[in-house]
Amino acid sequence: MAGASLALGLAKLSEKLSAKHAGLLNRPISIALIEAVKPDDNHPGFDSRSIAIAHGSVFELTQLGIWPSIESLGTDIENIHISDRGHFGMTELNAEQFGLPSMGQVVELAKVGKVLFEQVQQADIKLYCPASLAKLDTDGHTLTLDNGQQIRTQLLVAADGANSKVRQALKQDVTQVEFEQVALVANVQTDKPHDSWAYERFTDTGPLALLPMATINGKTRLSLVWALDAERAQQLKHTDKADFLAKLQQAFGNRAGRFTDVGERVSYPLTLSYMPRPIYHRTVFIGNAAQTLHPIAGQGFNLGLRDVVGLIDAVETSIKASNKASTEANKSASSFDFGHNDIIHAYLAKREQDRQTTINNVEFLVRGFSNQYWPLVAGRSLALRLLSWCPPLKAPIAHKAMGWKSA
Numbered sequence: 233m234a235g236a237s238l239a240l241g242l243a244k245l246s247e248k249l250s251a252k253h254a255g256l257l258n259r260p261i262s263i264a265l266i267e268a269v270k271p272d273d274n275h276p277g278f279d280s281r282s283i284a285i286a287h288g289s290v291f292e293l294t295q296l297g298i299w300p301s302i303e304s305l306g307t308d309i310e311n312i313h314i315s316d317r318g319h320f321g322m323t324e325l326n327a328e329q330f331g332l333p334s335m336g337q338v339v340e341l342a343k344v345g346k347v348l349f350e351q352v353q354q355a356d357i358k359l360y361c362p363a364s365l366a367k368l369d370t371d372g373h374t375l376t377l378d379n380g381q382q383i384r385t386q387l388l389v390a391a392d393g394a395n396s397k398v399r400q401a402l403k404q405d406v407t408q409v410e411f412e413q414v415a416l417v418a419n420v421q422t423d424k425p426h427d428s429w430a431y432e433r434f435t436d437t438g439p440l441a442l443l444p445m446a447t448i449n450g451k452t453r454l455s456l457v458w459a460l461d462a463e464r465a466q467q468l469k470h471t472d473k474a475d476f477l478a479k480l481q482q483a484f485g486n487r488a489g490r491f492t493d494v495g496e497r498v499s500y501p502l503t504l505s506y507m508p509r510p511i512y513h514r515t516v517f518i519g520n521a522a523q524t525l526h527p528i529a530g531q532g533f534n535l536g537l538r539d540v541v542g543l544i545d546a547v548e549t550s551i552k553a554s555n556k557a558s559t560e561a562n563k564s565a566s567s568f569d570f571g572h573n574d575i576i577h578a579y580l581a582k583r584e585q586d587r588q589t590t591i592n593n594v595e596f597l598v599r600g601f602s603n604q605y606w607p608l609v610a611g612r613s614l615a616l617r618l619l620s621w622c623p624p625l626k627a628p629i630a631h632k633a634m635g636w637k638s639a
Contacts, residue, residue, distance in 0.1 A: 233283075233341070234519030234536040235391030236348040239265045241296040241544045243355040249551065256555045258567055260356060264383055266375070267361040271346040277448065278419055279495040280340040282455040284309065284430070284443055284530040287336050289537045296541075301351060302344050306337030307446050310428035313487065334428070338443045338455065365392070368401040373514060373571075386571035388515045389543070394505060396521035402512050409504040411526060411598055413438050414465035416458045418497040420480065421451050424489035432528075435483050437461055438598075439528045442488060454488065456480070457527050459502060469497045502526050504598075506591055511580050514571035516543055523591060526598045535590050539583060546578040 246261035285293070285306070293299035312325040312335060327335045352359055360377060367376040375383045390398035399406065426444040433440045438459030445453040458480070460468065468476055477491045484491075503524070510522035519536030551568055 233344065233348065233533060234540055235265065235267075235389070236345075236352055237293070237296060237298060237537060238389060238391060238518065238540045238543065239263050239357050240298055240348070240351055240355060241540060242547070243357055244297050245544055245548055246356065249548075256551060261570070262358070263356070264358040264360065264385070265352055266363050266365065266377065266383075267349075267352075267359065268364040270361050271342070271349045275342050278421075278451070278453065280342050280419070280445075281417070282338050282340050282419075282443060282445055283533050285337045285339055286530070286534045287332060287334065289534045290337060292537055292541050296544075298348070298351070302339060302347050305339050305343045305347070305446075307339075307444050308334040308428045309336045309338060309430045309444060310334050312430045312432065314432045314434075316434045338430075338445055340446070365397045365401075368398060371513070386514065386569055387575070388571075390515065390517045390521045391519050392521050394520045394524040396517065398515065399507070399517060399521060402515065404507060404512055404517075406505050406507050409595065411438075411459075411502045411504065412461065413459045413502040413526075413598075414462050414499050415502050415527060416456075416460055416465045416468055416497060416499050418456050419445065419453050419495040420456050420477075420491050421453055421493035422489035423452075423492050425452050426454060426488065429488070431484070431488060433484055437464060437483075440484055441527065441530070442484070443530075451493075452489075456494075458483075459526075459528070462501075465499050469499050504591065504595060506587070509580065510539075510583070510587075511576045514576070516576060516579055518543060523587060525591070525594050528597050529594055531590055531594060535587065538586060542582040543579050546575050546582060550575045550578065 242261055242263050246257070246263075249256045250260060290299055290306075293302075310327045310333075313322075314324070315322040325335065327333060349361075360381065360383075363377045363379055363381070365375055366378040368374075369376075373385055373388065375385070375388070377383070388398065390396050392398055420442075425447075428444055430444060431440075431442040433442075438461075439457075440459070441457045443455040445455050447453065458465075458468075468479060471479075473494055476494055476497070480494075481491050504526055506523035507517055507521075510517040518539035520532065522539060523535065525532045525535065547570065550572065554568055
């Protein structure tokens with residue numbers, strides 16, 4: 233999603249500069265997108281994987297011209313219930329309190345991916361699909377694809393996930409923090425409507441999150457992410473449905489109703505990985521290629537989308553500055569260099585504080601709410617209660633939950 237959003241955003245920028253600032257660019261921005269898999273018509277149905285798109289990200293996607301085409305695929309998050317299992321800590325965040333229709337949306341990746349793919353095909357973007365990176369020259373400018381094609385670029389953007397081939401080819405450092413937890417992911421069905429509620433419940437094994445999903449054939453679905461120790465996760469992944477649902481009910485309680493079914497269960501180890509400097513010579517890393525977060529706060533894609541917006545802003549600002557300098561010097565604008573050092577470092581400066589603050593906040597939440605040390609338990613329970621007793625304290629928490637840029 234990050235790569236497609238960036239390509240579409242740059243295509244829109246190219247159109248805008250051509251329409252509003254004639255002559256600002258000698259030619260439209262040349263954009264190529266390499267995508268390994270072409271979406272097909274086979275939808276995973278009940279087992280569709282979902283992500284939360286926060287309110288701030290909905291705003292940014294609207295600015296990029298992307299949200300209108302996927303809006304119908306979203307399921308509102310109007311309320312968020314946060315609780316600490318076995319303790320008195322509990323609070324709620326409600327969109328109505330902040331004068332908003334929702335705090336975010338839940339979308340199914342398969343459906344959104346298909347729409348984005350269609351948009352890329354219709355835009356002024358050179359699409360290489362199915363294709364993947366086979367070789368990257370040491371200068372980082374010439375890419376050889378697995379089909380033998382070569383691409384020469386001024387600016388290479390790596391949006392190729394946590395195991396980025398680009399990062400490996402350029403031998404760039406990545407810092408990893410092990411949480412000694414495994415995420416168990418599945419879709420579950422309940423016997424009552426979700427009414428646009430999302431839940432975050434902190435258990436003795438780690439956080440358990442449930443997100444509201446679109447109803448299929450009258451079935452209420454919730455997307456489950458459950459953080460567990462490796463042994464427990466393996467056990468629950470392979471136990472029978474009845475036993476799994478009983479264990480889930482015991483851990484979560486009855487607030488969402490009775491769990492009646494569960495789809496395919498998958499698991500993956502939970503780590504925090506991030507590049508201290510998500511830039512290299514003529515190369516920028518965005519999204520999961522730059523940082524992969526624990527899902528405790530649902531901020532992964534939302535942080536990655538702010539990478540996208542930050543890079544587009546850096547490119548636009550540099551184009552305008554270059555044009556202004558040429559005008560003041562009474563020179564015609566020369567061909568713009570999209571991989572210039574000024575753009576790379578302007579991007580880093582734009583993103584550094586937000587990235588670090590978000591990463592620190594997520595790590596703090598994981599450490600603080602996956603710990604059973606009693607003074608810490610008492611402190612976090614009191615903090616959650618204070619949020620309920622004093623609503624003005626919720627504003628900064630809601631600001632972060634809704635995906636707005638961290639100051």
